[in-house]
Structures are given as C-alpha cells and as structure tokens.
Amino acid sequence: MECGNSEDSVDAGHRAVIFDRFRGVQDIVVGEGTHFLIPWVQKPIIFDCRSRPRNVPVITGSKDLQNVNITLRILFRPVASQLPRIFTSIGEDYDERVLPSITTEILKSVVARFDAGELITQRELVSRQVSDDLTERAATFGLILDDVSLTHLTFGKEFTEAVEAKQVAQQEAERARFVVEKAEQQKKAAIISAEGDSKAAELIANSLATAGDGLIELRKLEAAEDIAYQLSRSRNITYLPAGQSVLLQLPQ
Numbered sequence: 001m002e003c004g005n006s007e008d009s010v011d012a013g014h015r016a017v018i019f020d021r022f023r024g025v026q027d028i029v030v031g032e033g034t035h036f037l038i039p040w041v042q043k044p045i046i047f048d049c050r051s052r053p054r055n056v057p058v059i060t061g062s063k064d065l066q067n068v069n070i071t072l073r074i075l076f077r078p079v080a081s082q083l084p085r086i087f088t089s090i091g092e093d094y095d096e097r098v099l100p101s102i103t104t105e106i107l108k109s110v111v112a113r114f115d116a117g118e119l120i121t122q123r124e125l126v127s128r129q130v131s132d133d134l135t136e137r138a139a140t141f142g143l144i145l146d147d148v149s150l151t152h153l154t155f156g157k158e159f160t161e162a163v164e165a166k167q168v169a170q171q172e173a174e175r176a177r178f179v180v181e182k183a184e185q186q187k188k189a190a191i192i193s194a195e196g197d198s199k200a201a202e203l204i205a206n207s208l209a210t211a212g213d214g215l216i217e218l219r220k221l222e223a224a225e226d227i228a229y230q231l232s233r234s235r236n237i238t239y240l241p242a243g244q245s246v247l248l249q250l251p252q
Contacts, residue, residue, distance in 0.1 A: 013050040015080050017087050019043045025084050045087055051077045051146045054095060056103040064115040071152035072103055072130065074145055082142035090141065098141050106134045116155055123150065 010016045016030040021041050030044065057071045076095065078086055086094050110130050111119065119126055131148035138145050
C-alpha cells in the first residue's frame with residue numbers, strides 16, 4: 001500500500017476493504033496486521049471473517065396448509081476475496097440484509113414440499129434439504145454457511161390439539177383392546193377349567209363303576225387320616241371311646 005502519515009491495524013480473524021475517495025472501493029483485501037494509509041484519501045472498512053451464529057425465525061405453511069413456526073440457526077462468514085463486492089453491492093450490514101431474506105425464501109420452498117406429519121417424522125431430511133438449498137443460495141452473495149440446523153419446529157394451535165386428541169384416542173383404543181383380550185383369555189381359562197372338572201368327574205364315575213367298594217374304602221381311609229391329623233394339631237385333647245370308628249359313622 002502507499003505510504004503515508006496514517007496507519008491502521010487489522011485484528012486477527014478480520015479483513016479490511018479500502019475505500020479510496022478518488023478511485024472508489026479497491027479490489028485488494030487487506031489482511032491482518034498494521035497497514036499505512038493515505039490520510040483523508042483512504043479509509044479502511046473492517047469485516048469480521050470469523051464464523052458467527054444467527055437465529056432466523058420464520059412462519060410458513062406446510063403442504064397440507066398447516067402453520068409451521070421454524071427457527072433456523074446459521075453459522076456464517078463472508079468469503080474474504082469477495083468482500084469488495086459484498087461491500088459495494090450489499091453494505092457492511094450484509095448479514096442483516098441477506099440472511100433473513102434468503103432463509104425465509106428457502107424455508108418456505110422446502111417446507112411446502114412436506115405435510116405436517118412428514119415434517120415431524122422426516123425432520124432430518126427436511127433439515128438437510130434446507131441446509132443444501134440455503135448454502136447454495138448464500139454462495140451467490142459471497143457467504144459461506146458452516147452449519148445450518150433446525151432448532152425449533154412447532155405447529156399452530158388447531159393442529160397441536162388435533163394431534164393430542166389423536167394420541168388420546170389411540171391410548172383409549174389400546175386400553176379397550178387390552179380389556180377385550182383379557183376377557184377372551186378369562187373366557188378360555190373358564191372353558192378349560194370346566195372341561196377339566198368334567199373330565200375329572202367322568203374319570204371318578206368310571207373308577208366307581210369298575211372298582212366298586214374298593215374306591216369307597218380308599219376314600220374313607222384318606223378321610224380318617226385327615227381327621228386324625230387335624231385332631232393331633234388341636235389344643236384340646238380329644239379321646240375317642242375304645243372300639244369307636246375314627247370315621248364317626250361317616251356316610252357310606
């Protein structure tokens with residue numbers, strides 16, 4: 001640069017565009033360090049070229065005409081070599097002028113391709129599509145997007161209430177299905193139990209028919225054994241008269 005009595009410093013991560021009162025904005029981009037300027041004639045315009053975040057909220061509509069509230073988080077920085085063009089065509093506040101406009105444009109375009117349900121279930125796909133389209137659009141203005149992500153996505157009150165009502169209905173349907181299945185299982189268990197009792201009665205009847213008095217005597221002995229066991233556990237000592245049947249004249 002031309003030498004003079006004035007000097008200016010460019011901090012780390014920054015670049016400077018030189019405005020000359022006679023020749024206009026210079027194509028040369030000044031890097032970090034101290035640089036000499038011609039007093040009154042040359043003026044530096046400093047740009048921050050580090051990646052910076054910005055949140056852009058947008059309200060748009062889905063494919064099925066549902067209102068969608070989206071907030072997009074963008075990490076952006078300018079292309080250093082294009083700073084003279086950015087300053088000349090857009091200005092120092094290029095991020096204020098460009099990012100909200102192109103973000104709204106891209107989000108409206110992408111979201112309109114999906115219905116509300118797809119925006120929920122395919123959020124990663126939506127985010128990737130927005131990132132690709134927005135990165136390509138920002139490049140035409142000399143901007144680099146290091147990261148684009150959806151940080152907030154909600155729907156209008158009517159859709160939210162409809163989703164909640166649907167979830168409640170699904171829960172009620174699941175509960176009703178459980179009750180029906182439980183009743184069916186109980187019915188099957190009752191049938192199986194009744195069939196078992198019927199089979200047992202049939203077997204006993206067959207045994208009585210074939211074994212005759214032998215089975216009756218066996219049952220009497222089993223009953224006597226149970227009575228003796230119960231008497232032995234009683235606090236009161238019970239004496240039976242000699243020769244008295246322990247069955248106490250149970251029915252034959």
